[in-house]
Amino acid sequence: MAAQPKLLGTLPSPFVYRVIWALKLKAIPYEFIEEDLTNKSPLLLKYNPVHKKIPVFLHGDKPVCESMIIVEYIDEVWPQNPLLPNDPYEKALARFWVKFAEDKATSVWRMFRSKGEELEKTKKETQEMLQTVEEHGIGEKKYFGGDSMGIADIAFGSVVYWLEVIEEAVGEGAVFEAHRFPRLHAWIKNFKQVPVIKENLPERDWMVTFFKNRREALVGSA
């Protein structure tokens, strides 16, 4: 491919970061195009007519949509530093947990947008999700992928790092408690220390301010 691939996105979207991490882990040069979601570009509407959402990955003239599908595509086209295991069963396990993250992690965003009774409900849902991952998902492994990071780490990394920020921005009690989720706490610490991830994490204080302001606009003052 002659031209560099392009990534259409907004920061600090966790879905966009999933793709950034995959590209950086494989040292793939790309051009980032910042979208204004209040005024979607013709490019975005052309390349994601179904959902009109970011991220969109443009490889040549071909658009790939949906963050984890983009990550799998990148893994297939650029096989260096593989993100999926070779063994079909291990692959199936990785895919199971990616699906789990996709299906259940919406509670974090619903928590972000709610207050009162709804907030309590979504907090509880989020903790149930974390409990399942703590018990069945991460186990005794360093990463979901075993000794090295993989696709499930990318999926959960974007959930948990943003959850840490959001629980602070919401400011209504801890959700991701260290004593309740020791394995996950150890895992996210390892995840954040992976050099490529460390260099490509939005700055925490900035994020907290960003999400505090967003929340204020969405739900008003508590």
Add this chain to the structure above:
Amino acid sequence: MAEVKLLGTWPSPFSYRVIWALKLKGIPYEYFEEDLSNKSPLLLQCNPVHKKIPVLIHGGKSICESIVILEYLEETWPQNPLMPDDPYERALARFWVKFVEEKGVAVWVKFFSSGEEKEKAMKDSLEMLKTIEEHALGKKKFFCGDKISLVDIAYGWMARWMEVIEELAGVKLFEPQKFPRLHAWMKDFKDEPMIKENLPGHDEMLVYFKNKH
């Protein structure tokens, strides 16, 4: 090859997704009908996270979630491939699978509600059908070309379950003149020998879903 077991329930379209893939690839398997009101120790052991069917057990290892199972079957038994070779075509296939997972199967359950919730379910269903009609099929016979693929299998619930739901809910959304491509696809899908021989009976399904709701 180690033996393959499938835990399922007969009215479940998710169960059938796996059956169709197994049949299309000619993989011998043993089927176990689960009673979801009294889940077997095997099911609880093999799917502790969701406690749901279908579960595929291959050489003692269990794989859960129908689409994850399909991708596993595709990788382990490459004959009669269900996914395209080209990575971009595969990404498109996965996109449409995700679409039906999110929009299709979630909506149908709400058909059995009433009032505002049912109205919304109908509206969402229509939008979903329109999107598929407009963007997904194009001029192709099946979602990925001339042959049945994992995507067609994911949409296969439309072949029998949708008509049953519409009948019971007393709504008619999936009209041939509005959705000609989808209707053609459904006919072609149901005509495939392996699918034709492996569809649950219409009448039995009516009775089952009527009693359930």
